[in-house]
Amino acid sequence: MAEPPGQSANLRTTGIILHRARLYDAFLWLVSLGRERTYREKTLDLVNLRPGDFVLDIGCGTGTLAIAAKRRVGTGGRVWGVDASPEMIARARKKANKAGAEINFERGTVEALPFPDCQFDAVLSTVMLHHLGRPARQQCAEEVRRVLKPGGRVLAVDFAEPPEGRRGLLDHFHHHGYLHSQDLAALFTQAGLNVRQSGVVGIGNLQFVLASVPCRE
Numbered sequence: 001m002a003e004p005p006g007q008s009a010n011l012r013t014t015g016i017i018l019h020r021a022r023l024y025d026a027f028l029w030l031v032s033l034g035r036e037r038t039y040r041e042k043t044l045d046l047v048n049l050r051p052g053d054f055v056l057d058i059g060c061g062t063g064t065l066a067i068a069a070k071r072r073v074g075t076g077g078r079v080w081g082v083d084a085s086p087e088m089i090a091r092a093r094k095k096a097n098k099a100g101a102e103i104n105f106e107r108g109t110v111e112a113l114p115f116p117d118c119q120f121d122a123v124l125s126t127v128m129l130h131h132l133g134r135p136a137r138q139q140c141a142e143e144v145r146r147v148l149k150p151g152g153r154v155l156a157v158d159f160a161e162p163p164e165g166r167r168g169l170l171d172h173f174h175h176h177g178y179l180h181s182q183d184l185a186a187l188f189t190q191a192g193l194n195v196r197q198s199g200v201v202g203i204g205n206l207q208f209v210l211a212s213v214p215c216r217e
Contacts, residue, residue: 039203040068043126046197046208047155052076053121056147058110058140059083059128063092063103069124070101080115082108110140115147123147123154127206129187130158130179141191145213153212154193156184160207184209 043065049055049072057066060081070079081103083089092105108114110125110132123144129137144154158179181198184207188195193211200207 036064039201039206040065042201042203043124043155043157043208044068044072046201046210047122047124047153049073049077049122054119054149055079055122055124056113056115056120057081057124057126058113058144059125059131060092060105061088063088063095063105065124065126066092066103066105067096067099067101070096070103079103080120081105082110082113084109110143111136112139113143113147117146118149118152119147121149121152123152125154125156125158127158129156129184137187138190141187141193145191145193148213150213151215153196153210154188155208155210156188157201157206157208158184160205179207181207181209185211 049069051072051074053073054077055066055069055073057063057069057079060066060083063081066079066081070077073079079101081089081092083092083105084107086107089105089107092103096103096105106114110128125140125144129140132140148154160180185195185198188209188211192214194214195209195211197210198208
């Protein structure tokens with residue numbers, strides 16, 4: 001999908017942008033000890049994707065989760081991925097084409113998502129929010145609420161700081177900060193979302209929060 005004229009030049013984010021797309025895929029495989037597919041499928045189980053859902057993956061990286069999400073929502077559903085990194089988006093498009101998955105990958109920032117209000121049934125955020133400072137995280141949460149339909153849900157997965165003396169392989173590579181589930185819950189609550197579930201993912205020190213937009217009365 002072509003980028004709108006001028007979009008790349010207008011991108012502004014205070015977050016960390018990752019550029020080494022091929023190394024990123026290798027890194028995920030390494031730190032998950034080869035369990036990346038298990039992690040992806042558990043993530044999609046948690047958000048309970050259904051056939052026909054419209055899904056947005058923010059900070060989509062190289063598109064692996066978005067491609068898996070497309071398999072869940074089927075031909076009646078649609079999937080979008082957004083990332084500020086041109087290298088990530090380029091690799092995501094190549095991977096989707098190879099997989100035969102029709103997905104819209106766009107460059108964009110999570111502080112100003114390039115979508116209209118109330119478009120998505122589900123938003124995914126995996127190991128991305130720790131790349132943002134507190135003000136940008138709050139902007140992101142408010143944008144997520146804006147683009148979700150009433151009753152729509154958001155799943156955020158991120159790194160929690162390991163207990164003292166229990167640092168694993170992942171923590172030796174990870175230097176960009178931590179977000180516990182209570183931090184994620186507070187973020188979404190402040191944005192007007194209802195927290196429905198939280199806990200550990202079961203891989204490394206990853207934790208998750210599932211929240212939803214209140215349904216209209």
